[in-house]
Amino acid sequence: MLYSSRGDPEAPHLLLSLTILAIWKVGSGQVHYSVLEEAKHGTFVSRIAQDLGLELTELVPRLFQLDSKGRGDLLEVNLQNGILFVNSRIDREELCGRSAECSIHLEVIVDRPLQVFHVDVEVRDINDNPPLFPATQKNLFIAESRPIDSRFPLEGASDADTGENAQLTYRLSPNEYFSLDVPTSNQQVKPLGLVLQKPLDREETPELPLLLTATDGGKPELTGTVQLFVTVLDVNDNAPVFDRTLYTVKLPENVSIGTLVINPNASDLDEGLNGDIIYSFSSDVSPDIKSKFHMDPVSGAITVIGHMDFEESRAHKIPVEAVDKGFPPLAGHCTVLVEVVDVNDNAPQLTIKTLSVPVKENAQLGTVIALLSVTDLDADTNGQVTCSLTPHVPFKLVSTFKNYYSLVLDSALDRESVSAYELVVTARDGGSPSLWATTSVSVEVADVNDNAPAFAQPEYTVFVKENNPPGYHIFTVSARDADAQENALVSYSLVERRVGERELSSYVSVHAESGKVYALQPLDHEELELLQFQVSARDAGVPPLGSNVTLQVFVLDENDNAPALLESRRSGTGGGAVSELVLRSVGAGEVVGKVRAVDADSGYNAWLSYELQPEAVNTRIPFRVGLYTGEISTTRALEETDAPRQRLLVLVKDHGEPALTATATVLVSLVESGQAPKASSRGSVGATGPEVTLVDVNVYLIIAICAVSSLLVLTLLLYIVLRCSALPTEGECAPGKPTLVCSSAVGSWSYSQQRRQRCALARVHRRPTSWPSARAFLLVLDL
Template sequence: MGQRNRSPGGLYGHFFGCFCAVLFWSLSSAQLRYSISEEVKEGTAVGNIAKDLGLDKSTLKERKYRIVSSDVDPPFQVNQNDGILYVSRKIDRENVCAQSSTCLLNVKTVLENPLEVHYVRIEVQDINDHSPTFQEKEISLEISESVFSGARFKLKAARDPDSGPFSVQQYKLDQNEHFRLEVRDSGEDGKIPILIVQKSLDRETAKRHSLVLTAVDGGKPPKTGSMNIQIDILDVNDNVPSFSSDAYSVTLRENALPGTKVIQVNATDLDDGSNGEVFYSLGKSMNQHILNLFDINPKTGEITVKGLIDYEERDKYELEIEASDKGFAPLTSEKSVNIKIIDVNDNAPEIEVTSFSSSIPEDSRPGTTVALISVNDRDSGLNGKVMCSMSEDIPFSLSPTIQDTIYSLITKSPLDREKQSHYDLTIFAKDTGQPSLSSEITISIFVSDVNDNSPEFVLSPYNFYLMEANEPGTSVFSVKAFDRDDNENSIISYQIARDGSENNKISSFLNINSETGEIVALKAFDFEILKTFQFHVVATDSG
């Protein structure tokens, strides 16, 4: 039940199980000390007060022994028959001695007849009946990813109502490569856990770390309590926006209307908040002409047509796109977008006449070149391939040359100015696009005269009658010839053939106007001498 030791005034001891008692004597009072573990069962003996005071049972029958006061409502009673002090109700050390490392309960007892006052001090010994607890089951910390290794973060300590070796003795942190734990002994405040960064943090790799901090007391077996630690890594603008594609290429039809979508680029930033918010722009180094043709939505990265796209002006473009974040010190990345323009058949063929002879002699041989015809179409491919043609019922044709875009306009049959002296030729040029476009040009060709026709008399032979005794020098007759040629080739002069033959002697008495063909008799004729005669008139052109 306990132990009793004799004090300097008469101390003796006796063991009562695991309990111990100490008796101090004085003239009017005595003091006893016992110890007992908390949480013992109700009725457990603390010590034999009567025996420790040297009283026998007969004395107890004559003198009443009772408890008169205590520090607290005493959880003890005294058996009046044997003087044993016992536990009257379960004792929770942490309730009765919350603020003390040593728990002592003072009880004042009185033995009557004669009156004796005895003081009993009972030490309640701690047992490991409580687990360590944290004030919060979970805490949240915010740590910047730029924090240096070795940074320290003091954590709230766990509390254990038990004392001495049963209080918190150590802390444990579950395994994490970025953090380690250090425990500092702060004397009365106990052991304080300190979280230390041991490896650099990267929010983009792990934006949150979940740790479990465990407090362990010194019991055997030990009791534990834990707290969850949620660590949110605060972002630093340390990532450049990254485009989703290594290369952007797209085709675009020319003449696309303003607002037409060309392509949408996309870039992401692993940072958080404004550090990860991306906006887009066209490169500042691009020339103004391209900036007038294309636009980009700063929020979505959608590139649209802004101006007139003309394949014939330029068949491809390279746009420089910038993706920037909205951090305090923005980071920017660049990417090129290659745009290939697709031709649309929007240009009609152009016809140009070079080396043109507007007049050609009628005696030109078939195959004679009249003009060179050049055709051009600013479109490409089939849209720019041009075919030329002309009417087939004319003495001209188009002959291809070694150059696809040049044709020779040549004669394909003999010309005859006297039949047709002028031609209006229409040349057609048509591309092979779908739908095709065409153009035409008309040129005028004049056939120049060649003296290829002899003069012809209106009548041949001419017969006329002459009255005898005519007056010399007067007109007797006129002839008329024509020439189908033109200009000088058609100007006719007349003369009388004088070859000296007998039949033509009479012609010496005649004269002819070379321009008009009027014939004049130079003498008077006598019917009785000459009844008939003939002569030749020659008509000559001026070719």
């Protein structure tokens, strides 16, 4: 491949003349390519998508990124065909200087899933830089007295290229006085120089022009020249000589201003002015050296006057000369090599390359959250960086490639416990003392539907008065869902079941959003004492989750039933009138009759009291009624003057608010003992006299009491056997919470364990024995 001295290709087509080498390095995790510097825009490098195993159709959807690590846009990828091509001018010397190796490190990052590929593109050198001398002209002053084989050092040329393109050869224009001494090893120890082959004669040849040419090893080769003007001086024949030709000094980069670097020493065998030496930097020293160092012209001490930076330059080569004051002056030369020693003055730098947030709380362990890169400009141990993460978090850092770390999920997440994490990544180098840098990573945890709505308690007991209006608000259920957004949006519904012959939804309804429970119709305590049902709460997640709560609605009694009179076997007139035959011989305090009434209500509302109507109360009536028993008894012995027929009005009243009443009429007929009828099924007085009648009545009463008692005992035994043999369901008949208790002056009753058992029977659609039925049973015992 041929190039002109300016680096332009001689071949007609640059693409055909460039040799592009692509190498896939198996097993290393990297892809290597190479390209010649100065390649034109659009020059093909490689089919990078194919080499990385990526489909062309995936490049755009997977957010294909090419990061050139601060190298600009030298290389680019065509997302349509996956070809890596040269995008702008690549100058190897600008990129890497005189480094033997030069490459552009690329990072290829694709998402979904996250993948990182590392690509090295080697930039191959072409011979586009000719050798350059420090100056185009150099003046040499050489005394005529210098002996044969005297050597005069010259500053060699430099070539910005590398390899063979920087291998220089020198040639000197033909002359009879000087030959060129080219070193073959370390140029720092023995630089390029002129060797005197023939004694000089100032009178014969006062000046001698020479041309020094440097040629590199490239193809085509490039050359550089410097014009040498040799001025022949007279007499002063001893030049200053340094004790060493190369001085090596090591300085830390944070050395203070004014620090002594070295004091090179030169000596001159002459005396007087010819032996006085003046030290200085060589005339062709770079401005950078002059800005960092100063040399005392008398003592030759070199001190630091500028900032030293290892990251900017790791070594400084200082050409020094010692010139005597003779006429003509003679000079000696040496080189001071200052090696800059790195100190830990650069903290690590952390960069977040990619960040995938939020993270679902059910994400699998090992999920990559972020990709971080870390760099440190220092060298060796000072540039070795380790990264750590905030402790006690469900994440960890995993080293992936060189100075790359992946932030991955290390343990399970729970958004309800922690909804977001503020992570702090710390990068610390190995210097002493070490330097560090931190960066914050915010990781938000996204919710998934993993919590069902929860009620505060599994069961609620609600008391509602009967005869409520339709649409009456009974209770409000509320369930809390620990999730967020729609996963926490709770709706309520009834768990449908049958209550007796009807559906539950005909009794109650629940508002889907508020959870308010409404009674759709008036409730009747006498029909339904307990309404037990469940309300379901479900969230809006996918799939939805739910839970149930049980409501026990006790229907409280209101005084909506007036006392009802029971017909007596001795009632003969109908319409609530009771006829009683009473012997005039009955003494004071004897029970002669009884008013029997029941109330369909419960508690105080069913507690009855009996009293005579006020207009019937006077001193001439020898009867009174028991306040709570309804028994009619005599207040005194009956007299002949008492009317044979007595009409009593008994007021039966419950204890409700307001109280409801009923009126019973009792017709009392006073008879003589001889006029009493015989004993009959009604229990009237017999023909044999009062004594026989009383005996017959007592016999009947005893037989009735024994029969009823036996029936009661048999019923209780049968009830106990049935209850013990039945399997309890839903906690029925189990000890429950005590509820409403009603009490009065004559006794108490409650919704206790027996009431619980009746409620349990109600669940299998059996109504409990009502209070009116129980009272009727007691009245049978009285009869």
